[in-house]
Amino acid sequence: MLHDNIEQEIALLTEADRRARAYTAGIGHRPVFPSSDSLEGLSQFEEELPARGLGDASTLALLDDAGSPAAVESNGSRYFGFVVGATLPVAAAADRLVLAWDNGALGQVTSPVGAAVEKTAARWLLEILDLPRESAVGFVTSATSGTLIALASARRTLLARHGWDLDRRGLRAAPPLRIVTSALVHVVVKKALRVLGFGTDDVIVAPVDEHGRIDPAQMPELDERTIVILQAGEVNTGEFDPFSSIIPAARAAGAWVHVDGAFGLWARASAHAALTVGVDAADSWTVDGHKWLNTPYDSAMVIVRDASALTATMTSDATYTQADDDAQRNRTMEFSRRARGVPVWAALRALGRDGVADLIERTTALASHGAAGLRAAGYTVVNRVVLNQIIAKAATPQETLRITAAAQSSGAVWFGTSRWQGDPVMRISVSSWRTTTEDMDALVALLSSLRT
Ligand SMILES: Cc1ncc(COP(=O)(O)O)c(C=O)c1O
Known part of the structure; x- marks a missing residue:
């Protein structure tokens, strides 16, 4: 009305x-x-x-x-599903203002405020994640769409290096490219590859070790027609591929290296940065706001070292509207878009470096605390808990599934399941700024009481 x-x-x-x-x-x-x-x-x-x-x-x-x-x-302290956090009040509050402005933040011409704030958010993101400062940042809806954009940029660039003008000649008869992924690549990366027209036959799967990290000794040979996709934060174990062993060799071979860091890249902003050593040598990265940074949903970033590779791939300049290279509509999927970098800016400004480090370190420590409690309660904690992820199992697969279902329907907590080395496991992510030691103890007490 x-x-x-x-x-x-x-x-x-x-x-x-x-x-x-x-x-x-x-x-x-x-x-x-x-x-x-x-x-x-x-x-x-x-x-x-x-x-x-x-x-x-x-x-x-x-x-x-x-x-x-x-x-x-999921905006509470006892939701442990899908590596998602609650929303920081300041990020949610900033989003309310963005709604009131109702600017189509495609660039300076439609939203000077969106352009200015997102520009600062992009600069801060590169600083706090210590990624190459010349990189371009696109504020996208998800790691899924960020991955799609990064891989499209990778393909266009590698083909151009082979003298193939993708924009003019299209994909038909283009020199074939191949993809190397971890055996535990996230499903959305597979989706991005499929949407881009890469088939499973184009993908070489690199084997992983018992922690879910690519084994560098078993990496396939790389060349200038290869896109390598690594992980910062494996979705079950929270572990990191060995960037220092893989990335320099990959880039020396002329390959493009993309890193899916949907949640794990935030470790770089904390005392756990050593887990990510060498990740900054990659060509592109994706990281979510709506997971561990605790922004509202539809918040993620695609980061590409060669800013012109991203802009050339995603450009949407038209005769009636030209924009600066850093206009977000030339770095993301949408033409019309909400200034979705604003909550990221608000989170970074309100927390500062210290606050982000505290969020990451506190939730990681809470995961270790919870894992110790689960072990004491008789569960097997399957991973090393280097980050905010716990995967655990009861004595039998049936018992693991029964207990998980009972915990989910209790209404007291929620976490999901996954499979690890053939067995169902409880997958518990500690990602919310609200979660406390008391919450972890309540989770452990509940799971303890559910054992037979
Ligand atoms: C490692 C990893 N990559 C990608 C994704 C997908 O992220 P999004 O939901 O933002 O598309 C997730 C989400 O769980 C993830 O954990």
Whole structure:
């Protein structure tokens, strides 16, 4: 419904804010995964498209009254799923302002404020992750889309080095490229490769050691037609590929090295930076905001050392709109886009170097604390817990799955499962700024009580 005056609009926003505040105040007091009653309430959304608008107030009320109880409390302290953190209040608050501006932040022409803030966020990101300062940063929606963009840039660049103008001649008859990935490459990297038109036959899989790191002794031979994809933070163990052994040789051979650092690259901003030694020698990187930096969702960064490689690949200049090279629409997928680098800026500014290091170090220490508790409770902790990831199992696979299901339906905590060396494992990620020692102890106490 259109508003005839700004007061009505403000009243609606105030009501939305009241409801959002009530939701936030309830964090920690509702089931981490919604109850079956709450899930049943979602049937209220199965309405017909109204012929006549039902109005703002009732729309907001339905969303909150039926929707909020069915939200997963991933914004809480006892959600240990999918390496995602809660959102930092300042990052969520900054996003509210971005919504109020409603700028299509494709560049200076449509959003001077978006362009200025994202430019600073990009500079700070390179500083805090200590990556080559000349790199270009695109603020994207996810590590998935960042990976797609980085690999598209890699392909275009390698083909250009072979004298192949991809923009003009397309892929048909282009010199073949090959991909080298870890045997434990994340599924979204496989998706990015598939979407870009690489088949599984184009991929050579590098074997990994017992920690999930590529074994450098078993790396295939690399050449100037190869894109190598390494991991900073394996999704189960949180381990790092041996960058110093692989990257210099790969680049000397003329290969392009991309690093999937969706969560693990943040280790570089902490006392655990030694885990990442040599990662800065790569050509491109992806890292999420919405995981370990605790920004709201749709927040990730693609970083490409050769800024012109990214811009040339993603350019969307048109006769009616030219932009500076660092315009975000020439570094990301979208033309029209929200200034999604703003919450990243807000998080970095409010936390500072110390605050980011503390977030990473505290959650890593909490993971070690939880792992010790689980061992004491009779579980096998399968990984070394070098970061914020714990993978653990009970005496038998059936027991592991039974306990996980019971923990999930308890509403007290939530974590997912994975498989490690053939066995189902509990996958517990400690990524939220809210999580405390008490939360870890509650998790351990629950899992302890669920053992038979
Ligand atoms: C190592 C790794 N890469 C990529 C992704 C995908 O990230 P996004 O959900 O931002 O696309 C994840 C998410 O779990 C991950 O852990």
